[in-house]
Every structure is written in C-alpha cells, then in structure tokens.
Amino acid sequence: MRSASARSARDAIAVSALSLFGQQGIDATSLREVAAAAGVSPALVVHHFGGKDGLLAATDEAALKAFGSAYGSDQGPGTPAELLDRRAEQTARVMREHPDLCAYLGRALVERTPGATRLFGAMIEGGRKEIDALAERGALRADVDRLWATLQHFFLIWAPLSFMPLLDDALDGRLLDAENLDRWVSANAELLERGIYR
Amino acid sequence: MRSASARSARDAIAVSALSLFGQQGIDATSLREVAAAAGVSPALVVHHFGGKDGLLAATDEAALKAFGSAYGSDQGPGTPAELLDRRAEQTARVMREHPDLCAYLGRALVERTPGATRLFGAMIEGGRKEIDALAERGALRADVDRLWATLQHFFLIWAPLSFMPLLDDALDGRLLDAENLDRWVSANAELLERGIYR
DNA sequence: GATCGACTTGAACACCTGTACAGTGCAAAC
DNA sequence: GTTTGCACTGTACAGGTGTTCAAGTCGATC
Numbered sequence: 001m002r003s004a005s006a007r008s009a010r011d012a013i014a015v016s017a018l019s020l021f022g023q024q025g026i027d028a029t030s031l032r033e034v035a036a037a038a039g040v041s042p043a044l045v046v047h048h049f050g051g052k053d054g055l056l057a058a059t060d061e062a063a064l065k066a067f068g069s070a071y072g073s074d075q076g077p078g079t080p081a082e083l084l085d086r087r088a089e090q091t092a093r094v095m096r097e098h099p100d101l102c103a104y105l106g107r108a109l110v111e112r113t114p115g116a117t118r119l120f121g122a123m124i125e126g127g128r129k130e131i132d133a134l135a136e137r138g139a140l141r142a143d144v145d146r147l148w149a150t151l152q153h154f155f156l157i158w159a160p161l162s163f164m165p166l167l168d169d170a171l172d173g174r175l176l177d178a179e180n181l182d183r184w185v186s187a188n189a190e191l192l193e194r195g196i197y198r
Numbered sequence: 199m200r201s202a203s204a205r206s207a208r209d210a211i212a213v214s215a216l217s218l219f220g221q222q223g224i225d226a227t228s229l230r231e232v233a234a235a236a237g238v239s240p241a242l243v244v245h246h247f248g249g250k251d252g253l254l255a256a257t258d259e260a261a262l263k264a265f266g267s268a269y270g271s272d273q274g275p276g277t278p279a280e281l282l283d284r285r286a287e288q289t290a291r292v293m294r295e296h297p298d299l300c301a302y303l304g305r306a307l308v309e310r311t312p313g314a315t316r317l318f319g320a321m322i323e324g325g326r327k328e329i330d331a332l333a334e335r336g337a338l339r340a341d342v343d344r345l346w347a348t349l350q351h352f353f354l355i356w357a358p359l360s361f362m363p364l365l366d367d368a369l370d371g372r373l374l375d376a377e378n379l380d381r382w383v384s385a386n387a388e389l390l391e392r393g394i395y396r
Numbered sequence: 397g398a399t400c401g402a403c404t405t406g407a408a409c410a411c412c413t414g415t416a417c418a419g420t421g422c423a424a425a426c
Numbered sequence: 427g428t429t430t431g432c433a434c435t436g437t438a439c440a441g442g443t444g445t446t447c448a449a450g451t452c453g454a455t456c
Contacts, residue, residue, distance in 0.1 A: 027225050031414065041435050046415060110308040110360055120364050144394045148385035156350060159357045162308055166318050187346035195393040196342045229444065239405050244445065
C-alpha cells in the first residue's frame with residue numbers, strides 16, 4: 001500500500017527527528033543523521049518536510065500537541081491541596097510516559113525553538129493563572145511575588161529537563177526514572193509548602 | 199611593543215569568544231565570527247588557541263577561574279541566617295557585575311562544555327556541603343531530602359542563566375538588571391525560608 | 397646591520413551542511 | 427494497457443566549517 005508506506009516513512013522521520021533532536025540538540029543534528037536513523041534518504045526528508053526548518057517546525061508542533069494532550073489542564077474541583085496533588089501526579093506521569101518528548105522540550109527551550117518559545121509563554125501564562133487562582137482561594141501566602149512564584153515553578157518543574165544529561169550523572173540512574181521522579185516531585189511539594197530552612 | 203600587542207590580540211579573541219559564545223551559543227558561533235569580532239584573522243585564533251576546541255577549553259577555564267574568584271567561598275562566621283544573606287548578596291553581585299560571564303556559563307551548562315560539567319559538579323558538591331553545614335547547625339528542617347535540596351538551589355539560582363533570552367521577554371527589562379535581580383533574590387529567600395503555599 | 401623569533405595574514409584544503417533536480421518504481425485511474 | 431501521480435532515490439552543487447601552510451611583518455638580540 002502506498003499510503004501506508006508513505007505514512008510510515010514520514011512518521012519514521014518524525015520519530016527519529018524528535019529522538020535525535022532531544023538527545024543531541026537540534027543544531028547538532030543534521031538532516032542526514034535523521035534520514036539515516038529513519039532508514040531513508042536525506043532527499044525524502046526534504047520532500048516531506050520542505051527542509052530542516054520545516055522538519056523542526058513539524059517536530060515542534062507535534063511535540064507541543066503531544067505535550068498539550070498528555071498534560072492538559074486541570075478542570076476538577078477540590079481543595080487547593082488536592083489540586084496541587086493532582087498537578088504533581090499529572091506532571092510525573094507525563095515525564096514517566098514520554099521521556100523523549102521531555103528531552104526534546106528541554107532542548108528546544110534552551111535552543112529557543114519557535115514552538116518552545118510559545119510553550120514557555122503558555123507555561124508562564126497558565127502558571128500565573130493557577131497562582132492567581134490559588135491566591136483567590138486563600139491558598140497562597142499573601143505577600144508572595146506572584147510573577148516570580150510562577151517562574152520558580154517553572155525552574156523547579158520544567159527547567160530540569162534542559163539539564164538531563166548533567167543530572168543523570170549527579171543522580172543514581174536517570175532523572176526520569178520512577179524513583180528519582182518521586183523524590184523530585186515530593187521535594188518540590190515540600191519546598192513549596194513549607195520551605196526548607198527553619 | 200610586541201608582547202603588549204600579542205597580549206591584546208589574544209585577549210581580544212578571548213573576550214570576543216566569551217561574549218559571542220554567551221550570546222549565540224558555542225556550536226552556533228564560528229571561528230570566523232570570533233576572529234571578525236576581535237578584528238583578527240581566523241588563522242590567528244588557531245595560532246593562539248590551537249583550534250576551536252582549544253579556544254573553547256581556554257574560554258571554559260578562564261570563565262571558571264573568573265567565576266571562582268568572583269564568587270568564592272564564604273568563610274565568615276555568623277548565624278545561618280546571616281550566612282544565607284551574605285550568599286544571596288554575593289550571588290547578586292556576581293550576576294550584576296559579570297553579565298557576559300553569566301551568559302556564557304548559562305550556555306555552557308546546557309551545551310555540556312567540559313568546564314561547565316566540572317562547574318556543575320563543583321556547584322552540587324559545594325552546595326551539598328553548605329546544606330549539610332546548615333543541617334548541623336540546626337538551620338535546616340530535619341526531614342528535607344538533602345540531595346534534592348541541593349539541586350533545588352541550583353535550579354532556583356543558576357538554571358535561570360540558561361534561559362535568559364526567554365526570561366528577558368517575560369520580564370520587564372533584562373533578568374540581570376538590578377531591579378529584577380532584587381526581586382529574584384528575595385523571592386528565592388522567601389521560598390526557601392517559608393514556602394509559598396499556606 | 398644582520399639574524400632571530402614571535403605575531404599575523406591570505407589563500408588554499410577537505411569536509412560537512414542544507415538543498416535542488418532529474419529520474420525511478422509502483423499503485424491507482426481511466 | 428496506457429497514463430497519471432506520488433513516494434522515493436542518487437547525484438550534484440553552493441556555501442560554510444575547521445584547519446593548514448607558506449609567506450610577510452616587525453621588534454628584540456647579537
């Protein structure tokens with residue numbers, strides 16, 4: 001079948017691109033490497049995606065879409081504490097189940113991919129809204145700097161994705177392994193709830 | 199004078215390299231760009247530094263040395279609270295006075311430069327020692343995960359350097375401007391001392 | 397004043413990059 | 427059975443990369 005083969009070749013390229021971009025960085029990965037990993041000629045990548053820019057744009061868009069549907073927004077009711085718990089659980093699940101997506105996003109954020117720039121904006125905007133919602137429900141200390149509280153959430157939760165290779169050395173095992181993920185998430189919860197000094 | 203000119207050309211190359219590597223990224227900056235910015239031929243860069251790897255190694259080493267002497271270690275006595283205050287002030291001063299050094303380190307950390315990898319190791323090791331010292335003096339909550347507390351310090355304090363272009367958009371003005379620096383530092387102190395939820 | 401040695405350069409190199417293009421093979425449409 | 431359309435490839439090209447090398451400049455040394 002033509003269409004099935006076409007779909008599979010195109011998908012293979014997209015999968016290889018996401019993986020290699022995430023592992024090696026986007027600038028450091030050539031079209032030829034992506035094509036070789038997908039078992040395909042470099043010209044086919046150009047044919048399907050129009051060039052490296054197009055491939056990057058498609059990877060960006062696919063990653064954002066996948067991230068959006070995997071992460072989503074929390075609509076459920078409950079106390080602020082329950083909401084924060086669900087959010088933490090949700091975050092850990094995304095990271096556990098989609099490690100190459102996370103590796104790609106970590107790279108894309110520091111290489112300032114168009115999609116990652118949008119993602120960052122959305123994270124800050126969405127994060128700010130949740131901070132404000134928490135404040136309205138009295139779950140936030142009154143004197144916190146809300147903009148910086150939003151950024152702190154980003155640094156504690158998402159920024160580590162951009163340092164995975166370094167962290168994998170500092171930790172036993174990979175950052176996204178279940179055990180490290182658990183310690184990470186609960187350390188963040190502790191810090192945000194109570195601080196660490198006394 | 200020969201030696202003065204030599205010193206100045208070599209230094210000009212080193213300065214341009216630190217600046218361009220910090221602004222554009224290391225991979226994304228060519229030898230020719232560095233040479234042009236220094237007002238010098240590409241071959242001279244090779245002559246003085248042996249090649250791009252040598253230039254990167256020299257930049258790495260110079261950056262680490264400059265960072266080490268600007269940041270240093272805190273030997274002073276005082277209560278844990280005083281020590282933390284001095285540390286915060288010291289950090290803010292380094293960032294205020296050495297913005298291109300900070301930009302370079304932020305880039306080097308995510309591009310996994312050999313020197314930055316060492317720096318990361320030193321930061322984690324040194325940070326862990328300070329955490330342990332704080333714990334011994336009773337300044338740390340007893341149940342904190344000390345490894346992750348160390349990493350959280352890194353993410354809150356140093357990781358933002360790797361996201362400067364994104365942050366400069368999200369903030370009014372640059373991250374390392376005095377005003378933003380103040381808000382950042384005090385937000386971190388608040389978070390680490392008390393958390394932000396209630 | 398000739399010699400030496402370091403700094404500096406322009407021209408070339410081999411290599412890799414993204415990309416264009418003509419052509420091939422094959423399933424579907426007529 | 428011919429034609430059409432699309433996936434797919436090999437080859438080639440222009441541009442940029444790091445690097446080499448012979449040559450030039452010029453102050454210091456004898």
